[in-house]
Amino acid sequence: MTVISYGEVMGVFSLNDSKFVYSNNAQFHIAGAEANTMIGLSKLGISSHFITATGNDAIGDAIQYQLKGEGIGTKFLTKLNNYSTGIMTKERAASNIIRVNYFREFSAINHYEISSFFNDIFENATILYITGITPSLSQHTYKTTISLIKEAKEKGLTIIFDPNYRKKLWNENEFRKFYKEIAMDIDILLTGNSEAKILFGSKKYEEYAKNMNNKLLVIKDGSRGAFFANQKERFFKEAYKVKEVDSIGAGDAFAAGLIYGLESYGIENLVEVSKYALAMGALATTTYGDFYGLPKLNELEQFLNNQICDVER
Numbered sequence: 001m002t003v004i005s006y007g008e009v010m011g012v013f014s015l016n017d018s019k020f021v022y023s024n025n026a027q028f029h030i031a032g033a034e035a036n037t038m039i040g041l042s043k044l045g046i047s048s049h050f051i052t053a054t055g056n057d058a059i060g061d062a063i064q065y066q067l068k069g070e071g072i073g074t075k076f077l078t079k080l081n082n083y084s085t086g087i088m089t090k091e092r093a094a095s096n097i098i099r100v101n102y103f104r105e106f107s108a109i110n111h112y113e114i115s116s117f118f119n120d121i122f123e124n125a126t127i128l129y130i131t132g133i134t135p136s137l138s139q140h141t142y143k144t145t146i147s148l149i150k151e152a153k154e155k156g157l158t159i160i161f162d163p164n165y166r167k168k169l170w171n172e173n174e175f176r177k178f179y180k181e182i183a184m185d186i187d188i189l190l191t192g193n194s195e196a197k198i199l200f201g202s203k204k205y206e207e208y209a210k211n212m213n214n215k216l217l218v219i220k221d222g223s224r225g226a227f228f229a230n231q232k233e234r235f236f237k238e239a240y241k242v243k244e245v246d247s248i249g250a251g252d253a254f255a256a257g258l259i260y261g262l263e264s265y266g267i268e269n270l271v272e273v274s275k276y277a278l279a280m281g282a283l284a285t286t287t288y289g290d291f292y293g294l295p296k297l298n299e300l301e302q303f304l305n306n307q308i309c310d311v312e313r
Helices: 033-043 058-069 115-122 139-154 172-185 193-200 205-210 250-265 270-284 297-304
Strands: 002-006 010-014 027-031 047-055 077-080 087-092 098-103 127-131 158-162 188-192 216-220 225-230 234-238
Touching (some): 027 033, 027 058, 033 047, 033 127, 033 250, 058 077, 127 139, 139 158, 139 172, 188 250, 193 216, 205 216, 205 225, 205 234, 216 250, 225 270, 250 270, 270 297
Parallel strands (some): 002 047, 010 087, 127 158, 188 216
Antiparallel strands (some): 010 027, 087 098, 216 225, 225 234
């Protein structure tokens, strides 16, 4: 099994307990929804390749180094000399709300032309994992995302779409327009509850499932849990209780756990699949950083078997 994905990885400057105006001790790490999921898959032993571009700069070097170190296939990672790597800032605002700002309008991913190796992307691939972030960046990434989905469909790959709506990147009408273009090609729709309301209107989980055209529908509802529905069964499963530190990246980890569960147990065994998705999502919240809390497979299995304790001796 090989998963491919397309998206941007950014350099992130973050403060976990303050605002930038009051501090000069920001931490640096890398992040990107699709990359977070690919890293999660790598930790669980799933092969992946990531299509992305950075600038030929220090942050781009850090991204390439980190992705390779995490075991992500980077043969489709390119550095573009005339463009910069995207940047994101993250700080704690009033009421402990996390405030995020993007600096990616002119970043390398928006100028990355993949036509020269387009057919090579799908060699040995079984799953295409796409989020709604990448097509929102520019007209170029929008068209490239559509092309990847259409080609993957023709080649028989399983297509997983996570809307991952970002209101700072595009409005709801643009978001819905994109979804309509790809809706019939999606095998697995993995969405948040708020995104489902934007796409389908305000409904209950069961109502969403009645008209589903997908092989699998998953609706995440934060710390409450998630709703799972295939063509034969549907249920809501509560989230695992953990001591939450930072929720950013939890949805990406959830996606990694879902894909691992599908590979291990199949789409018909939703009970087992749901365990892995929810466990990955929960564990991702227990540390700062988008993917630093992601477990290896043995750690995930220990958590599911209630064998993880506060102190390991």
